[in-house]
């Protein structure tokens with residue numbers, strides 16, 4: 495799919511990788527976003543005036559559904575849905591001050607909301623001769639690390655969901671792709687890890703994967719992680735245990 499003159503809905507577009515995707519896709523396409531923060535939406539629209547924005551907090555599935563209902567009334571078709579929104583909470587489940595309510599929040603934002611968007615936006619995607627759902631995933635879906643246990647589990651679940659949905663849609667024109675990212679330099683990973691990939695490289699790779707219809711696109715160091723995990727699964731577990 496050549497990303498020119500397409501209708502593209504991007505989530506998590508106010509920061510990091512999502513914002514970089516907007517920067518790269520804005521000029522040649524029609525961009526729609528769903529974001530939670532009114533001020534950030536205004537900021538985005540002042541930089542990119544033609545963006546159409548809808549407001550919803552992804553931890554609130556009713557609000558998300560309301561936003562999607564408006565989208566379904568206002569937009570008649572969609573070429574590309576980029577499910578990019580996510581949070582990564584770092585406290586350990588064994589920490590004294592671990593907030594148990596964060597579990598449902600993280601699962602809802604990172605996983606359930608994506609299932610909802612795929613379900614509710616499918617009719618718009620089906621209007622096209624060729625459409626794509628791109629789920630932004632992580633190497634942690636292949637081999638989870640010690641910290642951020644819920645985050646890793648949501649990415650594993652997203653991988654499973656993406657594969658099943660791909661099978662379910664195999665007789666339609668809608669393709670389900672995933673981009674598996676390594677550590678990328680964004681607000682999510684501030685003060686964490688070394689040798690991070692830049693958002694510029696990560697977003698370029700994502701766009702290339704969509705344009706070339708790469709089904710499960712391993713980006714940067716994820717290629718090596720998948721290779722190690724396939725041949726030496728216990729080594730992959732050992733490496734990730736130290737993270």
Ligand SMILES: NC(=O)c1ccc[n+]([C@@H]2O[C@H](COP(=O)([O-])OP(=O)(O)OC[C@H]3O[C@@H](n4cnc5c(N)ncnc54)[C@H](OP(=O)(O)O)[C@@H]3O)[C@@H](O)[C@H]2O)c1
Nearest residue numbers: 506508509510511530551552578580632675677678680682
């Ligand atoms: N950075 C990495 O190293 C890395 C590695 C692998 C995969 N990924 C994946 O890449 C994607 C983008 O991550 P990023 O690093 O660019 O993160 P980021 O800079 O923290 O951006 C996250 C985006 O999600 C939005 N968001 C968070 N909670 C939300 C909620 N409740 N409702 C609506 N929007 C919400 C944020 O909105 P606000 O601006 O309002 O907070 C922001 O736009 C995620 O799927 C992440 O899992 C990232």
